[in-house]
Amino acid sequence: MGSSSLSIANFRFEQRASGLGIHVTTPRLSWHIDAPAGLSNWMQTGYQVQVSRRRKRNGETLSFGVQSPDTVLIPWPDTPLNSLERAHVRVRSFGTSSGTPADTEWSDWFTVEASILDEDSWIAKPITSPTDLPGGECSAENGFRPMRFRKVFDVPEKAARSRLYITALGLYEARLNGRRIGDECLAPGWTTYDARLQFQAFDISSFLVAGTNILVVDVAEGWYAGRLLWGEGKSRIYGDRIGPLAQLALFDSDAASTPSRWIVTDETWECKPQATTSSSLYDGETYNLGLEYDPWDLNDSGWSPAEVLEPVRSALVPSSCDPVRVTQVVRPVSISKDPDGKALVDFGQNLVGRVRIPLLARPDGHQLVMRFAEVLEEGRLGVRPLRQAKVTDTVIFAGGRQLENWAPRFTYHGFRYVEVSGWHPDDTEGPLTLDSLVAEVLHTDMRRTGHFACSDERVTRLHQNVLWSMRGNFVGLPTDCPQRDERLGWTGDIQVFSPTASYIYDCSGMLANWLRDVVAEQAMNGGIVPLVIPNVMRDGPWPTVPQAVWDDVIIILPWNLYRNFGDAQVLRDNWPAMESYLRSVRRASDGLWDPALWQLGDWLDPAAPPHEPGLSRTDGVLVADQYLVHVTSLMAKIASVLGHADSADMYTREHARLKQTFQDKYMAKSGLVVGDSQTSLSLSMRFDLHATPEQRKVAGDRLARLARYAGFRISTGFAGTPAVLEALTQGGHSQLAYRMLLEESCPSWLYPVSQGASTIWERWDSMLEDGRINPGEMTSFNHYALGSVADWLHRTVAGLSLLEPGWKKVLVSPKPGGTITSAQGRFESPHGTISCRWELVEDNRMVRVHLTIPPNVQAVVDDPRGEYVVGSGRHIVDWPLPKEEEAWPPQKQVIAFGM
Incomplete structure (x- = not known):
């Protein structure tokens, strides 16, 4: 096939599309291959890079040829750049399509320029x-x-x-x-x-x-x-x-x-x-036109x-990494009055950003005041969850000037509703209308990579809510919430959410950058990873003591970034901090966590009282020990990737010892787990803590029984929620997992959706069924952590997951279930677009799968009749709908106790 049919696309330096101001002397190169629809099974055999550096070589171009299938984070082939130096780069790839040579043309020239590096x-x-x-x-x-x-x-x-x-x-x-x-x-x-x-x-x-x-x-x-x-x-x-x-x-x-x-x-x-005259991240801005x-x-x-x-x-x-930018403009959907007659502007979506006013004239001395909130309560702005944050922007008219294209510049708000004082729909001159103002959405300008939809509009809306919560909380760093007097980089939140985040957006640059602060803060805290990064709680209000789940971010997040983006450098950069963290773990004589140390554990268990979110039904130390065994196994894998053979062997042996210790301490020979909760069983299955398949089956069956006991409502908190549907699926109970996903009564993933939520809530019942806001002090309507369920949507419902780092090899394994009759997932991988779309056909007896695989990638298709491998191209295959051990269970069979 002629080379003109293949081209280089999405060329990048490091994790950035722009090469201006690059932060390293040897920027790595990435690209993928665009291929025509008819080309199949294309794999790269090598590539050529040309580098032109006028200052060093008077414009002479050097060529570097490498025999390699890699196109992601390719090492800089030339000598290092100097501070402020420019270079021009272009590439081409050589490959074969079903054994026939098929090469790309040369790419365009791309310019990279070093920043101040000294x-x-x-x-x-x-x-x-x-x-x-x-x-x-x-x-x-x-x-x-x-x-x-x-x-x-x-x-x-x-x-x-x-x-x-x-x-x-x-x-x-x-x-x-x-x-x-x-x-x-x-x-x-x-x-x-x-x-x-x-x-x-x-x-x-x-x-x-x-x-x-x-x-x-x-x-x-x-x-x-x-x-x-x-x-x-x-x-x-x-x-x-x-x-x-x-x-x-x-x-x-x-x-x-x-x-x-x-x-x-x-x-x-x-x-x-x-x-x-004033600008505060929590309180908003005050702008005086008379002082302009x-x-x-x-x-x-x-x-x-x-x-x-x-x-x-x-x-x-x-x-x-990419900066925070305005990424979208949202127009209001309605303007109404609250019971006090104040104007309420509804943007129809809980978002993070600011309001921009194109034009407004008012007499001198007039004040325009805008207050922001995520929800309404009794028809008024629901500001109690904001706590001490005023979240108010004020404009003072003076000097005979009018407001033109104004928005606050050094603050941001989390809101759906804006209460406006000093501007009303009934104003006779310049009334407030739907065309009077817009909302500008702010977040780190990452490349959108992951998409999901299915036949159930509620589940599709759930995924959209996850997307919006991620957007609202990735503002330079991964925060917990964007609206109240907090907005901090809580480590536990991103630890549980990172698999989901890495699918929805290319967040590799932002999170790798944030990890540099994790390492810096850890070094200032004697090896202990603080709960929030940057650590503004050094002197309280919470003590700096080791905490599982949260502190485990220093191991789990780099591993997830490596898996999703193929960047081993993030493992190298954080390896010393990983080992330092494990040395900081306060251990008992058996090597597990010291039980005297209180653990946050399964934080926000729905059974916990509103004002005591740490009182979960699963013991916090048990959760901590499960995580410790798990991260020790990851350390063995990371050491192997980095070529640290002695460390890999040591952590492999340590993992086996801790796993045995955990089994002796917490497990019955049958496979049941102390505590007998959904969280304890789910984490044990997800982290492979059982000794035998028979024990796993007993644990999986017990988890299924507990799910029925709970009426398919959520019985897990911060640690257990990301694991419970995966554990049910691993245990052969995918239909129960679907049943839990599709439950609408509180607590459930779809309860907020049924209440009109457009983001993920901090609590399952942040808004009560009677329309009142949860009385707990921690009540945010934009927290992404519980949205970690989207990882299961991507892998199980849509059927896309990775088998090799950087999505070089993928697994296609959709598991239809529940009342969902079709689903689709699309992922813009480092190698190009991977998509899987399926629907039930032939009276719901067959599953038709439409699969797109990009060049230089292979997919393992998990057909119920047997696995097989396909290369790049478009594929359509029908397979029989698998028979589950249990059919779709529509009824709640037992009402949960204590709910």
């Missing part, structure tokens, strides 16, 4: 506003007033190339000559600021002009100095002065890697308060000299 190259100084600046700094109670910093500079002639490298102690936005630089939001993002401070790189070549230029940087307190944590919270955790740190580089030629001139933050800059001014006016004498701060002590690191 900290000594940072000559800029962090700057701030004087503490006695009139109107500059608000009280400690209200936080910092956002500040504006300005630099006026001349450029004799336009540079061939120019770059801006910028960060802030706080959050920043930058503009040059009136134009916004980049489209990032909430930059530079939240990291462990006392260990790592990220900076971003921007191409500003088209922004500069010959002559006078004005660079303006707006800075707000953000996570750096703003209030964090619940209750009274903590402020100024990382510092008590805010301001930018920036370097603008001018290059004489396109090939140069040494700037001819730097413009840097220093004492020559000037500053002035913004018209935004033109920052480009060089005749304005109201600017004051900036002050230089001490050098930044933390490491300055280039951003290694």
Whole structure:
């Protein structure tokens, strides 16, 4: 077959589509192959990479040929890049289709440019506003007033190339000559600021002009100095002065890697308060139109000299993942009045972001106040779950100005509803209408990879709810919730959710970046992984003690990232921290967890009282021990991947010993488990803790019996919920798993759906059946953790799962069940699109499977009549509907006790 029918697609450097400001000297390359519909069974045999580096070789191109089937995270073939150096890369692949040679054409040329990789190259100084600046700094109670910093500079002639490298102690936005630089939001993002401070790189070549230029940087307190944590919270955790740190580089030629001139933050800059008088992540922003001014006016004498701060002590690191951006605009679906006559705007979807107002005119002194919440209670905004977060944006009209294209810039809200005061549908002039405002959705701009739908609209909506909760809580780091006075990187949440997250979005870059903060915080805590990262609870309110499930993130998350994205580097980077964590485990004499240490365990068991979510029916230490045996087995696998033969052997032996110890301590010879709960049985099956298949069958049958006892309602908490449907399926009871999935009474996955939820709730009953909000203090309507059930939807209902890291080999094994008559899953893998769609045919006696496999991938098809392997291409196969041991059970046979 001619090479013109095959092409290189989705070329990437590291985990990024853009090569600008790359954070390593040897960026790895990835691509996949686009093939015509008729091409089948294509496998790569080798590839060729060409690299052009003008500075080093005067444009000479070197070629590197490699015999390899790999196209994901290919090692950089050339010598390392220098700081700020550019190179141009193109690739082509060689392969065969059913034994016939079939090669691609050369790809386009792609440019990679290193960021500032040597900290000594940072000559800029962090700057701030004087503490006695009139109107500059608000009280400690209200936080910092956002500040504006300005630099006026001349450029004799336009540079061939120019770059801006910028960060802030706080959050920043930058503009040059009136134009916004980049489209990032909430930059530079939240990291462990006392260990790592990220900076971003921007191409500003088209922004500069010959002559006078004005660079303006707006800075707000953000996570750096703003209030964090619940209750009274903590402020100024990382510092008590805010301001930018920036370097603008001018290059004489396109090939140069040494700037001819730097413009840097220093004492020559000037500053002035913004018209935004307060900005808080929890409380929102206040904007006073009467204080607005033109920052480009060089005749304005109201600017004051900036002050230089001490050098930044933390490491300055280039951003290694995609930033937070506006990814979608949502229009309101209705406007109504609450019982007090206030306007309520409903966006029809619980989302995370901000409201933008295109245009609004009101007389001086008028105030527009917007409060945000996820739900209504008795027709009013349900703000009690927000606790001490005010979540309010205010606009003060003054100076004869009107509001134009305004949105808060340094805060975000979790909301579906907006209560609007000062703007009403009944206004005679400029009434509030559906066209008056929009919601902008904010989250890390990851590539969407996973899709799911089925014949049951409720289950499809459940999956959409999982998607929206992930979007709302991946805001630079994986948070627990996006609305109340918390929004922290709880380690347990992402640990249980990471298999689901890795399917829905390519989150590899963001989570690998966050793991760097996990390692940094762990090192500052004596090997113990804190419960939240960045760790703003170092001095309370929770003690820093080892905790299973949560701390296990340092082993489980890198392993899941490696499995899903094929990146062994994430294992190498975190291996020392993994071993350090296992040394921190407080053990009893038998090597399992010390039972004297209280464990969070199966947190949020539905049987626990609303105000005591840790009182689960499954002992926390039992859950901790199950996880310890499991992560020890993962350590043996990780050591093997990394080539640590001695460690692999040691952890293999340790796993066998701990597994035996667990069996002796907690298991009957029959296979039943102490505690006799759904969680204890599910985790034992999922982590393969039984000694024999016969014991597993007894445990699986007992789990099925408990599911019936519970009326198919949820009886598991934080640890057990991700495992229970998988364990039922492994135990031969997939029909019971479907029955549990499709239950609508509370607690169940579909109860929130039946109540109109558009995201995953923190509690099964965050909203009670009578429309009242759960009285518990922890009541969020946007928490992704319980959405981990989507992993089972992907693997069992849609039938797609991986067999080799990076989806190089996949398993196709849909298990139809329940009342679902069709389903489909599509995954944009590192190698291309993998999809499986099935429907029942021939009077529901047969299953017709439509399968698409991309080039360079093989699939193992789990046909009930026997497994077989297929290569790339499109396949349609019919197989008989498997006969289960038990038919679909529509009735609740026993009502659960204590529910």
